[in-house]
Amino acid sequence: MEAELRHIYDSVIVRFGGELWIKRPWTRKLYERRLVRNIKNVLKHYDIPYDQIVRRHGRLLLKTGSAVEVAQKLARIFGISSVSPALEVGSSRLEDVVDRSVFFAGHVLKEGNAFAVRCRRVGDHSYSSLDVCRVVGRRILEEFGEKRNLTVDLEGPDVRFGVEVRDDEAFIYSDVVEGVGGMPLGTQPKVAGLLSGGIDSAVACWLVMKRGCPLVPIYFDNTPYTDKSTTERALEVANVLFDWAVGFPGRIYVVAHGENLKEIIENCSRRLTCLLCKRMMYRVAERLAETVGAEGIVTGEAIGEQASQTLANLRVLNQAAQKYPIHRPLLGFDKAETERIARKIGTYETSSRKAKGCTAAPKKPATMATLEEVTQAEKKLEIEKMVEKSFHSSRTLSR
Amino acid sequence: MEAELRHIYDSVIVRFGGELWIKRPWTRKLYERRLVRNIKNVLKHYDIPYDQIVRRHGRLLLKTGSAVEVAQKLARIFGISSVSPALEVGSSRLEDVVDRSVFFAGHVLKEGNAFAVRCRRVGDHSYSSLDVCRVVGRRILEEFGEKRNLTVDLEGPDVRFGVEVRDDEAFIYSDVVEGVGGMPLGTQPKVAGLLSGGIDSAVACWLVMKRGCPLVPIYFDNTPYTDKSTTERALEVANVLFDWAVGFPGRIYVVAHGENLKEIIENCSRRLTCLLCKRMMYRVAERLAETVGAEGIVTGEAIGEQASQTLANLRVLNQAAQKYPIHRPLLGFDKAETERIARKIGTYETSSRKAKGCTAAPKKPATMATLEEVTQAEKKLEIEKMVEKSFHSSRTLSR
Numbered sequence: 145m146e147a148e149l150r151h152i153y154d155s156v157i158v159r160f161g162g163e164l165w166i167k168r169p170w171t172r173k174l175y176e177r178r179l180v181r182n183i184k185n186v187l188k189h190y191d192i193p194y195d196q197i198v199r200r201h202g203r204l205l206l207k208t209g210s211a212v213e214v215a216q217k218l219a220r221i222f223g224i225s226s227v228s229p230a231l232e233v234g235s236s237r238l239e240d241v242v243d244r245s246v247f248f249a250g251h252v253l254k255e256g257n258a259f260a261v262r263c264r265r266v267g268d269h270s271y272s273s274l275d276v277c278r279v280v281g282r283r284i285l286e287e288f289g290e291k292r293n294l295t296v297d298l299e300g301p302d303v304r305f306g307v308e309v310r311d312d313e314a315f316i317y318s319d320v321v322e323g324v325g326g327m328p329l330g331t332q333p334k335v336a337g338l339l340s341g342g343i344d345s346a347v348a349c350w351l352v353m354k355r356g357c358p359l360v361p362i363y364f365d366n367t368p369y370t371d372k373s374t375t376e377r378a379l380e381v382a383n384v385l386f387d388w389a390v391g392f393p394g395r396i397y398v399v400a401h402g403e404n405l406k407e408i409i410e411n412c413s414r415r416l417t418c419l420l421c422k423r424m425m426y427r428v429a430e431r432l433a434e435t436v437g438a439e440g441i442v443t444g445e446a447i448g449e450q451a452s453q454t455l456a457n458l459r460v461l462n463q464a465a466q467k468y469p470i471h472r473p474l475l476g477f478d479k480a481e482t483e484r485i486a487r488k489i490g491t492y493e494t495s496s497r498k499a500k501g502c503t504a505a506p507k508k509p510a511t512m513a514t515l516e517e518v519t520q521a522e523k524k525l526e527i528e529k530m531v532e533k534s535f536h537s538s539r540t541l542s543r
Numbered sequence: 544m545e546a547e548l549r550h551i552y553d554s555v556i557v558r559f560g561g562e563l564w565i566k567r568p569w570t571r572k573l574y575e576r577r578l579v580r581n582i583k584n585v586l587k588h589y590d591i592p593y594d595q596i597v598r599r600h601g602r603l604l605l606k607t608g609s610a611v612e613v614a615q616k617l618a619r620i621f622g623i624s625s626v627s628p629a630l631e632v633g634s635s636r637l638e639d640v641v642d643r644s645v646f647f648a649g650h651v652l653k654e655g656n657a658f659a660v661r662c663r664r665v666g667d668h669s670y671s672s673l674d675v676c677r678v679v680g681r682r683i684l685e686e687f688g689e690k691r692n693l694t695v696d697l698e699g700p701d702v703r704f705g706v707e708v709r710d711d712e713a714f715i716y717s718d719v720v721e722g723v724g725g726m727p728l729g730t731q732p733k734v735a736g737l738l739s740g741g742i743d744s745a746v747a748c749w750l751v752m753k754r755g756c757p758l759v760p761i762y763f764d765n766t767p768y769t770d771k772s773t774t775e776r777a778l779e780v781a782n783v784l785f786d787w788a789v790g791f792p793g794r795i796y797v798v799a800h801g802e803n804l805k806e807i808i809e810n811c812s813r814r815l816t817c818l819l820c821k822r823m824m825y826r827v828a829e830r831l832a833e834t835v836g837a838e839g840i841v842t843g844e845a846i847g848e849q850a851s852q853t854l855a856n857l858r859v860l861n862q863a864a865q866k867y868p869i870h871r872p873l874l875g876f877d878k879a880e881t882e883r884i885a886r887k888i889g890t891y892e893t894s895s896r897k898a899k900g901c902t903a904a905p906k907k908p909a910t911m912a913t914l915e916e917v918t919q920a921e922k923k924l925e926i927e928k929m930v931e932k933s934f935h936s937s938r939t940l941s942r
Contacts (some may be wrong), residue, residue: 161878161879163878327847332853333855335854351875352875355845355846355847355874356846357854439858446754447726447731447751447754448731454732455838456838458870459839459868462868469857470868471871472870472871473871473872473874473875475751475871476753476754478560478753479560479562480560480562511570
């Protein structure tokens with residue numbers, strides 16, 4: 145039955161998030177255009193054929209013979225709240241709507257199913273939405289009710305038919321695939337993301353992408369305190385994130401950071417190593433953000449998740465970034481919540497793969513460092529020179 | 544049966560989040576102590592009697608005759624992942640464990656139920672966990688199997704019995720109440736929170752509380768651009784947040800901000816009003832954070848949610864806070880996700896109540912302001928004087 149259904153669909157209904165509707169018309173149009181462009185890029189990338197994409201009354205309608213494949217891909221595009229493979233009626237005459245609905249129902253309903261019909265109508269018609277529900281429901285029962293032992297259940301049906309009537313066209317569907325939500329990628333400026341390859345940073349980067357920001361990932365290569373396994377993991381995680389950004393550059397910046405760490409370890413108190421390391425990362429990230437035209441820096445820090453991430457330490461870290469805000473979308477997350485998102489977006493498996501942990505991390509890191517002791521410690525380092533050297537060491541890898 | 548069960552319980556098992564276990568022993572002990580103190584405060588506040596709280600093998604055990612009430616309250620304490628009203632066995636001899644389990648099952652199992660038994664064992668015993676499951680299961684079937692038409696279903700049972708054996712004691716339970724998670728309140732420094740009374744800022748404040756930071760809420764009173772309805776709403780929302788922080792001061796700072804807004808409107812381009820207003824709020828919040836010993840400032844901004852919250856504008860806003868990080872836990876949230884949390888924590892209803900919106904907001908706010916134009920505009924204002932005046936205007940209201 146499933147395979148048969150696949151060939152009946154000829155369209156996909158694409159729904160936006162509610163947030164788009166509170167934007168001003170001009171902004172909304174811009175967002176819609178960007179979304180259409182992103183959709184086209186994804187379908188082209190995966191080589192899925194379609195005829196056209198039309199904007200209609202707060203929906204996108206996509207004509208395609210591969211509706212199920214299209215729906216699956218579209219559910220992973222930022223800015224889409226849900227999609228439904230659908231069957232076009234070709235007119236909005238009540239008889240036609242009812243006939244096609246019954247035809248569709250015949251392919252969907254199985255022995256013993258309980259079903260419900262819902263209708264949404266936009267435009268002038270000689271009938272109401274309720275008329276559609278009533279007549280379609282009755283006709284389905286007449287046609288298949290006894291043969292398949294069907295019942296109507298408006299509360300908790302097995303199958304829920306949706307009928308959308310819009311001016312002179314109508315669509316029928318039964319499946320609503322939940323989309324990923326958010327805002328179309330590219331409707332916000334770029335963000336530079338500190339991507340370690342671990343669980344947190346990947347989720348943090350994804351969350352700002354979800355809100356529309358194209359990501360410029362930066363990986364700090366701590367060799368010899370880490371090794372190739374750590375770098376490879378980060379590059380793989382970046383590739384998973386790039387899958388969410390088809391049509392955007394899949395390019396990661398790799399910065400040599402091991403020598404900075406060596407300087408820090410040799411010259412400063414060991415309990416400050418992680419803080420000094422991170423402050424250096426922020427500084428290099430600021431230089432890169434400037435170069436690539438990003439408007440902020442995103443990191444995977446959550447309050448209290450690690451010793452370096454106490455609230456007091458976050459304050460000390462922040463003071464190292466003077467030009468760009470440090471965005472920390474995981475601030476209020478529990479680890480379990482972050483892991484749940486990592487699973488959903490596909491980074492969890494790679495991120496939890498064993499890689500060499502940073503051997504520069506001290507046994508007793510400072511949890512309540514003061515800005516004063518950190519700036520004192522940094523006086524023993526040639527900060528600017530180190531930043532410039534790292535910045536110029538950066539190379540880009542494209543997938 | 545439910546009411547009867549209530550009187551059988553004599554204990555509550557309290558489980559911590561997994562995150563506590565990756566902390567070093569010293570930190571963990573500190574966190575546990577704080578959690579116990581928070582629990583005591585809540586039970587005292589709600590006048591719920593209990594005998595004692597004991598730390599045991601990564602659990603807290605609470606002896607009380609009001610186990611159901613205690614469990615309900617504890618589920619809302621930060622740092623607790625789940626709780627179970629339970630029945631103490633009084634020994635860890637297998638016969639005793641089995642007898643009490645069968646007694647307990649007799650009160651829980653209803654006609655036609657499918658059940659399962661799970662056991663967790665810590666310590667040296669002459670039997671294994673599996674032995675417990677087998678014997679308890681068999682004895683329950685012997686006793687009630689035919690009479691009540693019971694079956695065993697390890698995959699999807701109606702009732703899941705948990706048996707915890709720890710050294711020379713044992714507990715039996717069937718209910719696991721999900722806790723709110725996070726870290727015990729007070730294990731991180733204070734945070735100053737910009738609380739408008741709307742949906743977003745309340746959720747943002749709650750999220751940092753969840754991670755252990757006591758909240759110092761600050762409300763900016765924009766009268767005459769808002770009115771009493773706006774202020775009252777904010778105070779009510781603050782009270783809902785204080786309910787999550789029993790034992791901590793329930794005090795909100797109210798700052799007169801209307802005159803600042805007036806100056807901004809009269810002297811600067813209207814499209815910048817919201818940005819200039821917010822930058823002023825950050826500055827006053829920094830002064831207050833310093834006074835109360837907070838380590839950061841939390842706001843409800845999410846990327847792109849409002850015109851003032853584009854990534855470019857967040858960068859411009861950030862530059863106004865020089866000493867404290869601006870924490871934005873909602874950065875990556877969709878509005879629908881924020882609303883879901885608001886419902887869960889109890890702020891949604893009050894936050895969505897109609898209050899006078901700020902009439903100072905311009906029709907066409909800047910979405911891509913530059914730091915240059917904003918600092919130019921601020922030259923027309925006596926920033927420092929305004930900040931000091933607002934700071935000194937602040938009064939505290941205690942619930």
